[in-house]
Amino acid sequence: MAAHGAVGALSPRSDASLREGPSRRLRPNRRMQRNTVAAVGMLAPTMAMLLLLRILPGLNAVWDSMHKSSLLAGTTRFVGLGNFDFLLHSEGFYRTLGVTLLFALLINPIQILLALGLAVLLNERLPGQGIWRTVVFLPIAVPAAASAVIWGVAMRPDGPINAMLGFIGLPPQPFLTSPAQALPSIIVVLTWIGVGYWMIFLIAGLNDIPQDYYEAARLDGASKWQRFWHVTLPGLRRPLAFVLVADTVANFTVFAPVQILTNGGPQGSTNLLIYDTFQRAFVVGDANVAAAEVLVLLLVMLGIVILQFRLLGREG
Amino acid sequence: MKPVKQRPGQPLRTGTHTSGRQLIIVAVALVTALSLAACGSSGDGEAGTADSPVTLNFVGPEDPATLEPVIKLFEKENPSIQVEYQPVPFNDLNSILETRLASEDSTLDVYTADQPRIPALAAKGFLLDLTEELPEVEDKVLEGSLDASMYQDKLWALPIWSSTQLLYYNKELLSAGKVTPPAIAPADRLTWEQLVTDATAAQDAGAQYGFTFDQVSRYYQLQPLPESMGGGSGLGGDDFLEPDLTNEQWVKAFTWYGELFESGLSPRGVTPEQTPELFTTGKVAYFLGGPWWLGEFQGTEGLDFGVAPHPYFEGGTPATPTDAWSWGINPASEHPEEALAFLKFVSLSEPGATASVESAPFPPANVEAFDSYLTRLESSGEGSLNGISDLVREELTKAAVHRPRSVGYIQFETIMNKAFEDIRNGAEAGAALDQASTDFTEQASRLQ
Numbered sequence: 061m062a063a064h065g066a067v068g069a070l071s072p073r074s075d076a077s078l079r080e081g082p083s084r085r086l087r088p089n090r091r092m093q094r095n096t097v098a099a100v101g102m103l104a105p106t107m108a109m110l111l112l113l114r115i116l117p118g119l120n121a122v123w124d125s126m127h128k129s130s131l132l133a134g135t136t137r138f139v140g141l142g143n144f145d146f147l148l149h150s151e152g153f154y155r156t157l158g159v160t161l162l163f164a165l166l167i168n169p170i171q172i173l174l175a176l177g178l179a180v181l182l183n184e185r186l187p188g189q190g191i192w193r194t195v196v197f198l199p200i201a202v203p204a205a206a207s208a209v210i211w212g213v214a215m216r217p218d219g220p221i222n223a224m225l226g227f228i229g230l231p232p233q234p235f236l237t238s239p240a241q242a243l244p245s246i247i248v249v250l251t252w253i254g255v256g257y258w259m260i261f262l263i264a265g266l267n268d269i270p271q272d273y274y275e276a277a278r279l280d281g282a283s284k285w286q287r288f289w290h291v292t293l294p295g296l297r298r299p300l301a302f303v304l305v306a307d308t309v310a311n312f313t314v315f316a317p318v319q320i321l322t323n324g325g326p327q328g329s330t331n332l333l334i335y336d337t338f339q340r341a342f343v344v345g346d347a348n349v350a351a352a353e354v355l356v357l358l359l360v361m362l363g364i365v366i367l368q369f370r371l372l373g374r375e376g
Numbered sequence: 377m378k379p380v381k382q383r384p385g386q387p388l389r390t391g392t393h394t395s396g397r398q399l400i401i402v403a404v405a406l407v408t409a410l411s412l413a414a415c416g417s418s419g420d421g422e423a424g425t426a427d428s429p430v431t432l433n434f435v436g437p438e439d440p441a442t443l444e445p446v447i448k449l450f451e452k453e454n455p456s457i458q459v460e461y462q463p464v465p466f467n468d469l470n471s472i473l474e475t476r477l478a479s480e481d482s483t484l485d486v487y488t489a490d491q492p493r494i495p496a497l498a499a500k501g502f503l504l505d506l507t508e509e510l511p512e513v514e515d516k517v518l519e520g521s522l523d524a525s526m527y528q529d530k531l532w533a534l535p536i537w538s539s540t541q542l543l544y545y546n547k548e549l550l551s552a553g554k555v556t557p558p559a560i561a562p563a564d565r566l567t568w569e570q571l572v573t574d575a576t577a578a579q580d581a582g583a584q585y586g587f588t589f590d591q592v593s594r595y596y597q598l599q600p601l602p603e604s605m606g607g608g609s610g611l612g613g614d615d616f617l618e619p620d621l622t623n624e625q626w627v628k629a630f631t632w633y634g635e636l637f638e639s640g641l642s643p644r645g646v647t648p649e650q651t652p653e654l655f656t657t658g659k660v661a662y663f664l665g666g667p668w669w670l671g672e673f674q675g676t677e678g679l680d681f682g683v684a685p686h687p688y689f690e691g692g693t694p695a696t697p698t699d700a701w702s703w704g705i706n707p708a709s710e711h712p713e714e715a716l717a718f719l720k721f722v723s724l725s726e727p728g729a730t731a732s733v734e735s736a737p738f739p740p741a742n743v744e745a746f747d748s749y750l751t752r753l754e755s756s757g758e759g760s761l762n763g764i765s766d767l768v769r770e771e772l773t774k775a776a777v778h779r780p781r782s783v784g785y786i787q788f789e790t791i792m793n794k795a796f797e798d799i800r801n802g803a804e805a806g807a808a809l810d811q812a813s814t815d816f817t818e819q820a821s822r823l824q
Contacts, residue, residue: 131499131783131823132615146822152815216645218584237644237801325794326801327808342471344787345500346822347478 124351143352152328153336153353157360159243160312160333164364167247167311172303174255179262180292193263197256204253208320211249212236215321239329242322246330249317254310258303265299266292301372305365312361333357429458430714435473436488436701437466438736446731450721457714459486470786477502480708485715487706489533491524491699492779492789499783503532504705504712509720516724521741524778525702533704534723535741536732540771541590541597541664541697542764543571543684544673546583549661550574553581558684560763562770565685565694568604568632571662575641578661586641588655590665591648593796595789597664600695600777601629604688609780610792616782617820619813622806629689630796630805637800644801655681667768668736670756682760685767686775698776700738739768787819 125143129136147153182193199207214221215235222232235245269292277287293300313334318324324331324339334357341350436443440463447459464472469488476484477500489497497503506513507530513522521535543558543566550557555574558566566574575586591597599609607625612618620626636642646654655663656676663669664686673681686696703722705715721728729742733749737756740746750765757764782788795812799805 128822131496133824134499150818152818218643218645234644234801239801239803323794323797325797327798327803328794338471339790342474343790344819345474345478345496346819349822 121351121354124348125355128348139348143349144356146349147352147356155328156331156333156336157356159329159331160357160360163243163247163330163332164308164311166243167250168304168308170247171251171255171258171307171311172300174251175258175262175303176296176300178255178259179266180288182259183263183266193256193259196259199253200257202253204316205320207253208249208317211245211252211317212321215245236321237326239325239327242326242329246314246317246321249321250311250314253317254307258307261299261303262296265296268299269295297372301369304368304372308364308368309361312357333360425456429456430711431458431460432485432711432715432718433460433462433483434486434718435462435464435469435476435484436703437464437469438488439463442736443732445734446722446728449731450718450728453721454714454717457717459718473502477706477708481706482708482710484706485709485711486703486718488536488701489704491521491533491535491702492781492785494525494532494702494704495527495781495783496786497704498527498530498532501707502704504707504709504715506531506534506705506716506719509534509716512720513724516743517741518743518746518772520698520772520776520778521700521702524699524781527781533702534719535700535702536723536729537700537738538741538746538772539666539698539700539739540768540776541686542667542767543686544655544663544665544669544681545684546578546655546658546661546663547680547682549578549581549583549658553578553583553661555661557682560682560684560761560767562685562694562767562775566687567690568601568687569690571687572636572641575662579641583661584659585643585654586660587636587662588642588646588651588660588664590651590663590669592642592646592651593793593800594648595792595796596697596699596779598630598633598792598796599779600686600697601633601689602626603695603777604692605629606692609777611780611782611784611788615784616780617784617823619788619816619820621809621813621816626809627806630799630809633796634799634802634805638802655679666738667753667764668738670737670753670761671735674756683764683767686771694775695777696771696775698772699779700741702741739772784816784820784823787823788816791815791819 126138126140127136128139128142178196182189182196186192213219216222217232217234217237221235225232234241236242273291273295274287277291282290312332314332315334315338318330318332318335319338322330324335333353337350337353337357340346340353440461443461447461451458470490470493473487477487477497489503494503510531513531513534517535518538521538522531525531525533525535545557547557553574555577558564558574571587579586589597595610602623602625603609605625605628607623607629608620609616610619610621610626612620637644643654643660651663652665652669652672654660655665655669656673656679658679670683673679686694688694703719705712705719709715722732723729723742726742726744726748729740729745730748732738733740733745737749737753740749750768753768754761754763754765779785780788791812795808798808
């Protein structure tokens with residue numbers, strides 16, 4: 061039935077083109093050709109940039125990950141999956157992978173829940189609403205490196221945060237010098253920097269939800285919590301999906317605060333995969349294992365992002 | 377704002393009558409023009425003239441003010457060459473150099489090479505072979521600095537500075553703790569054990585901290601601890617690629633190091649960039665740092681300080697850090713002759729070497745300049761630094777311990793700096809050194 065219908069739908073157009081004759085038939089073709097050339101011309105710079113800045117470096121990383129340079133022999137040879145094998149037998153790599161996954165598991169829900177809570181709160185008609193939003197958004201306008209330096213001084217054992225703790229009778233905390241507290245401290249810094257940024261996307265999403273839905277829910281006797289759960293959250297699915305994916309990717313590539321605050325320590329407790337990759341590539345100069353490690357990071361990120369899309373899609 | 381939808385079959389609104397082909401031509405022309413512009417700016421390797429001088433790009437971690445006198449003097453004597461100095465933060469220097477050298481960046485001509493890193497830089501092909509200049513260099517620079525610039529019997533960079541460490545003390549804080557200030561004579565060198573006792577007394581009398589290393593948790597600064605006990609540099613084997621970090625002396629030395637911070641005598645969480653400020657603001661009684669801090673300390677109002685020899689462990693031997701910067705030439709440089717002329721001026725000529733330490737008192741590697749440097753150092757204290765020239769000479773000639781010359785030094789130093797920081801933050805020394813040993817063995821296998 062479907063095939064028959066399709067033929068039937070095509071036939072009137074075929075008849076019309078036959079009636080129009082050759083001169084009228086060529087004109088749309090020429091226009092289409094011209095449009096295609098224009099489209100290609102306009103896309104070309106972007107495609108060239110994508111090729112140069114994304115695809116070629118990506119292929120280069122794959123190539124590098126399958127070779128090994130020997131400093132002593134002065135040679136570079138093909139090793140297949142040898143660099144991945146090296147990583148899989150490296151105790152340090154497993155520590156780094158574990159720290160990265162723990163970090164992702166903690167920071168993403170914390171940031172998204174806080175951003176959502178702040179978005180809902182600051183979307184209410186509060187006095188000084190604009191000022192509050194600006195205050196929450198402001199940290200993202202400060203370069204991450206500058207924020208990290210300031211937090212580094214604040215969290216020093218003899219820094220102002222410990223002075224304040226002392227003032228209220230609490231013992232000083234080691235923060236960045238303790239393996240137990242360094243990762244949570246980095247999460248605090250990154251959340252302070254990023255939460256306002258993600259909040260803005262969610263506020264935009266909240267403003268797109270028609271007020272009629274809330275009116276209808278209110279008339280049906282829905283409580284505040286029920287309106288949030290049955291109207292706000294479903295209405296925010298799209299911006300939430302974006303924030304979830306973009307925030308996850310952003311957190312997998314966090315670098316400056318780690319380098320400035322902890323250098324991956326103490327005892328490797330903040331040695332995230334991207335920082336470890338940088339160390340291997342640009343500090344000890346082992347570009348081959350660094351390329352293999354960055355591909356592993358890419359696979360981990362892809363796996364998690366696909367999972368996130370699946371979960372959100374299933375709910376929809 | 378909603379996006380404007382494009383209906384199927386509707387012509388694209390371009391706003392002009394520019395055809396697609398014209399757009400492609402414009403795009404190609406732009407890319408070509410940019411490529412040509414890039415080629416034009418990369419230089420052509422021709423010799424410069426006074427009217428059109430060659431520009432040498434020079435990368436290092438020093439403050440531009442430190443190098444300004446020597447660069448000005450060189451440009452005055454060589455009007456056909458200009459030196460453009462690009463300072464980068466010390467912590468980022470190696471990664472920046474690694475990136476630029478690996479990509480054969482021809483806009484980098486001269487760079488500072490930390491002497492123990494020279495074997496790895498040479499093995500990677502990141503340094504121009506300067507062995508032809510060896511006969512001219514041999515008699516003009518300090519022997520130790522020359523050795524540190526060689527690898528596999530070849531000369532890879534010209535030595536510019538040497539280094540040592542002095543024990544600075546705050547006279548007021550020591551006086552408050554009723555501590556007798558240490559003598560400047562090398563024969564009266566303090567032991568580490570005595571230093572801890574005296575620093576504790578000063579802290580008990582009001583100093584915020586008793587003692588701090590300048591370059592805290594860095595191998596350069598801490599290598600002398602196990603060396604003083606006879607524990608070695610931490611690397612062994614023919615090519616210095618086998619870790620020797622868990623011997624009794626190493627564990628003992630770094631257990632002692634960890635206790636400095638555990639007891640609160642030395643501060644945790646303070647970076648090497650922040651430690652000198654602890655001394656200038658009168659928060660720490662003893663500060664172990666290079667002679668390059670003399671100028672800043674002398675210029676700090678209200679700071680009454682003295683200097684003494686680097687301590688050693690009781691029953692052990694004196695051991696002090698050394699090695700510093702040599703300057704090398706990027707093999708991809710388009711101006712190697714001009715770069716060599718600059719290096720020779722700073723390393724081999726007395727006026728050039730002296731100008732290089734005019735703003736910061738690093739010990740110059742040039743023999744003639746080194747003697748005049750010691751004289752100036754002695755007179756700079758207006759009597760308060762009497763004996764410092766003998767001290768610096770003694771430290772450099774008798775107590776200095778060179779860092780191991782290994783192609784794996786970069787990996788080793790990176791791992792050690794992390795291990796020292798972990799010990800500082802409370803990790804058990806034996807476990808941290810054992811982990812460092814495992815990590816280095818793993819990294820060294822990558823060099824084969």
